[in-house]
Amino acid sequence: MAPMATPMAENLRVRTAAVREAQRVLGSAPAERRTAALRALKDVLLRSRAEISRANEADLSLAAEEGLSGPLLHRLGLSDAKFESLLEGVDALADGEDPIDQVLSRTELDEGLVLESVRSPLGVLLIIFESRPDAVIQIGSLAIRSGNGVIMKGGREAAHSNVVLVDCLRRALEGVGLNPRAVLGVPDRRDVDELLALDDLIDLVIPRGSGALVRSIQERSRIPVLGHAEGVCHLYVDASADPDMAVRLAVDGKCDYPAACNATETLLVHASFLPRLPGIGDALRERGVELRCDERALRALPWAEAASEQDWGQEFGALTLAVRTVESLEEAVDHIHRYGSSHTDAIVAEDRETGERFLKEVDAASVFHNASTRFADGFRYGLGAEVGISTARIHARGPVGVEGLLTTRWLLRGEGQGAADYGPGRRSFTHRPLDG
Structure with a gap:
């Protein structure tokens, strides 16, 4: 019972x-x-x-x-x-x-x-x-x-x-x-x-x-x-990145609304860009951002904190940003797939081919080239609003x-036809596409 x-x-x-x-x-x-x-x-x-x-x-x-x-x-x-x-x-x-x-x-x-x-x-x-x-x-x-x-x-x-x-x-x-x-x-x-x-x-x-x-x-x-999982969003600064653009997108992604699920949580930096990393670091520090860096990034930003393994894949929801050095686009993509949440990831790159590869290879609901992760939003996409951001892979994805x-x-309009009217020796289906 x-x-x-x-x-x-x-x-x-x-x-x-x-x-x-x-x-x-x-x-x-x-x-x-x-x-x-x-x-x-x-x-x-x-x-x-x-x-x-x-x-x-x-x-x-x-x-x-x-x-x-x-x-x-x-x-x-x-x-x-x-x-x-x-x-x-x-x-x-x-x-x-x-x-x-x-x-x-x-x-x-x-x-x-x-x-x-x-x-x-x-x-x-x-x-x-x-x-x-x-x-x-x-x-x-x-x-x-x-x-x-x-x-x-x-x-x-x-x-x-x-x-x-x-x-x-x-x-x-x-x-x-x-x-x-x-x-x-x-x-x-x-x-x-x-x-x-x-x-x-x-x-x-x-x-x-x-x-x-x-x-x-x-x-x-x-x-x-x-489902809408955590918003662990990445910004990858490629070797070909414009330094001023990198500063602008890093600041916007982290500081515009730190509590949002589309805020940038990890900055990935190509090793050859490290000499220009202090420009990004100083701009973020001026806005009160705490940086947690791997060993190589810490040498470029000695005032920052040392990162731990727990910082990768962390949704801080605050003015805290993890920074990691990578040797290549492939390493950046691997990091994103290992630690990301399939929400939103972005690349800063002047090299168009690299940007297109990033768009194609990163498996996330939203992937951007030379744009802030903060654009992942139903209103900004022109949807009017959003009921949520889906990080699942079925039915709907993203905002x-x-x-x-x-x-x-399926709506079917007929004139009295029955299924038994069709078959060998009887009527045949035309299956002809019509204009909407």
């Missing part, structure tokens, strides 16, 4: 079933209705700015009392710049083409029998993320555009902000006649285990956090998991925008 469901579990199942029901309405609604919901979301956010600020200030105050570290406090804050970026992302999604039912291919199977492959929502998403409350709007707006229902479990440190922002999403849906139950926020960490058991109602789990979090969820659920939240369906 199956164990009797607890009232809490049953309540969560009922609420999740309501998300599923609301999602089917959202996913089949006219494109104009989803666009209207995004327009309404921007209006709701603007009208609710003071309420959002008060909630965020309450979260920041509690977090400071509990001794939350500086980088995490920065993630938790919802500054004016972050708020404006959220509005821009919502605008970009509203201005973009609605993806649902876009025809990917049309094939005539026979005269009067036409098959289409079209884009379709995945269904119900469970997103588990940490301290960034702006993720609520990024995730929610992507869910609206892609016609997916979404359940969000944010970090407890952002509890006040998350409640207000989830309410903004629900008000936007309700304001255009869509069911607000397509969006659900769950504040209790204990709810996660209950949700991970609802594989008949939830179609995809996207955890935004450490690799340990991703692995833990994969072990506890039969629901597919789109996951609208397209990463879609699957396909």
